[in-house]
Amino acid sequence: MSKMxxxxxxxxxxxxxxxxxxxxxxxxxxxxxxxxxxxxxTYGAGDLERLRFIRHAxxxxxxxxxxxxxxxxxxxxxxxxxxxxxxxxxxLDDVNxxxxxxxxxxDELEQIARSCAGGSVSECRIMDSLGA
Amino acid sequence: MSKMxxxxxxxxxxxxxxxxxxxxxxxxxxxxxxxxxxxxxTYGAGDLERLRFIRHAxxxxxxxxxxxxxxxxxxxxxxxxxxxxxxxxxxLDDVNxxxxxxxxxxDELEQIARSCAGGSVSECRIMDSLGA
DNA sequence: CTTGATCCTCCAGTCACTGGAGGATGTAGG
DNA sequence: CCTACATCCTCCAGTGACTGGAGGATCAAG
Numbered sequence: 001m002s003k004m005x006x007x008x009x010x011x012x013x014x015x016x017x018x019x020x021x022x023x024x025x026x027x028x029x030x031x032x033x034x035x036x037x038x039x040x041x042t043y044g045a046g047d048l049e050r051l052r053f054i055r056h057a058x059x060x061x062x063x064x065x066x067x068x069x070x071x072x073x074x075x076x077x078x079x080x081x082x083x084x085x086x087x088x089x090x091x092l093d094d095v096n097x098x099x100x101x102x103x104x105x106x107d108e109l110e111q112i113a114r115s116c117a118g119g120s121v122s123e124c125r126i127m128d129s130l131g132a
Numbered sequence: 133m134s135k136m137x138x139x140x141x142x143x144x145x146x147x148x149x150x151x152x153x154x155x156x157x158x159x160x161x162x163x164x165x166x167x168x169x170x171x172x173x174t175y176g177a178g179d180l181e182r183l184r185f186i187r188h189a190x191x192x193x194x195x196x197x198x199x200x201x202x203x204x205x206x207x208x209x210x211x212x213x214x215x216x217x218x219x220x221x222x223x224l225d226d227v228n229x230x231x232x233x234x235x236x237x238x239d240e241l242e243q244i245a246r247s248c249a250g251g252s253v254s255e256c257r258i259m260d261s262l263g264a
Numbered sequence: 265c266t267t268g269a270t271c272c273t274c275c276a277g278t279c280a281c282t283g284g285a286g287g288a289t290g291t292a293g294g
Numbered sequence: 295c296c297t298a299c300a301t302c303c304t305c306c307a308g309t310g311a312c313t314g315g316a317g318g319a320t321c322a323a324g
Contacts, residue, residue: 006270006271007270007271008269008270008271017312017313017314018270018271019312019313019314020311020312020313022272022273023311023312023313024312027310027311038271038272038319038320038321039271039272039319039320040270040271040272040320040321041271041272049259049260050259052259052262053258053259053262056233056262057262058193058311059193059230060192060193060230060233060234060237060262061190061191061192061193063310063311064310064311070258071259073244073258074257074258074259084244085244085245088241088242088244088245089241089245091237091241092238092241092242092245095234095237095238095241096238098191098192098230098234099231099234099235099238101188101192102192102227102230102231102234103231105192105227106224106227106228106231109220109221109223109224109227110220110224112205112216112217112220113217113220113221113224125206126185126202126205126206127181127182127184127185127203127206128181130184130185130188130189130192138301138302139301139302140300140301140302149281149282149283150301150302151281151282151283151284152280152281152282154303154304155280155281155282156281159279159280168289168302170288170289170290170302170303171288171289171302171303172289172290172301172302172303173302173303190280195279195280196279196280
């Protein structure tokens with residue numbers, strides 16, 4: 001069988017605090033981990049992947065409930081199709097808007113970095129980039 | 133002179149809670165607002181733009197300190213150039229990574245929505261999209 | 265068999281808000 | 295002018311998502 005991971009291994013592999021992983025279990029983002037005889041949590045490769053997903057999603061500004069609903073898409077791939085599509089489409093709009101805003105911000109940051117090459121930034125439109 | 137805005141106008145225009153705007157002032161994200169005779173905060177168009185920027189940035193997963201440093205780029209456009217460039221470049225990397233991850237997530241959501249057109253989703257790779 | 269790293273539970277603290285009490289002010293209708 | 299009601303003020307307690315630490319058990323190496 002494949003390698004057993006301890007909670008510290010997950011933490012190290014994802015840059016998450018051990019306490020945070022236990023917290024994710026408590027609020028139901030991570031599955032209740034299997035335990036050893038002495039009560040220590042054990043994980044597999046799937047749990048590692050799941051934790052990475054959660055962490056990245058958080059960094060992208062998704063709330064716990066949104067992550068829950070994204071994870072649902074992969075947790076139960078056999079569920080009714082229209083339900084799944086509905087969740088996916090709802091998130092698609094959100095994701096596309098995030099991408100569009102970030103693209104504007106990126107353009108402005110590039111502009112600042114470039115224009116600054118010779119002199120001081122007198123024309124700063126950074127707020128316009130997310131102000132729309 | 134241009135239109136004077138009250139805190140409630142800002143709140144309505146940006147979908148922010150009144151209390152949250154006061155909180156932003158407290159932690160120094162919003163400037164200390166000018167007050168009327170009776171002590172009510174008054175704002176101008178610039179404050180509205182600034183608040184919109186803050187709100188969008190939060191939704192994109194930036195922390196208060198990061199927003200502070202982004203706002204600094206437009207707050208003081210005459211400051212030393214290398215300093216500004218440094219801030220901009222540091223954020224550029226972060227922004228580009230966010231965009232890349234969101235693009236992967238979008239592709240996967242599109243795939244789910246499409247493939248679901250006829251049947252149930254048996255091949256769900258949504259976690260791969262943010263798992264890298 | 266000791267020592268040090270990791271694990272456990274439980275609980276208090278932080279960050280970024282959110283909501284409400286209690287009271288002053290502003291404005292529109294009678 | 296007076297009342298009614300929305301909006302403002304300050305202050306403070308509560309929530310969501312962690313973060314850190316106390317106090318104690320377990321495990322792996324020497």
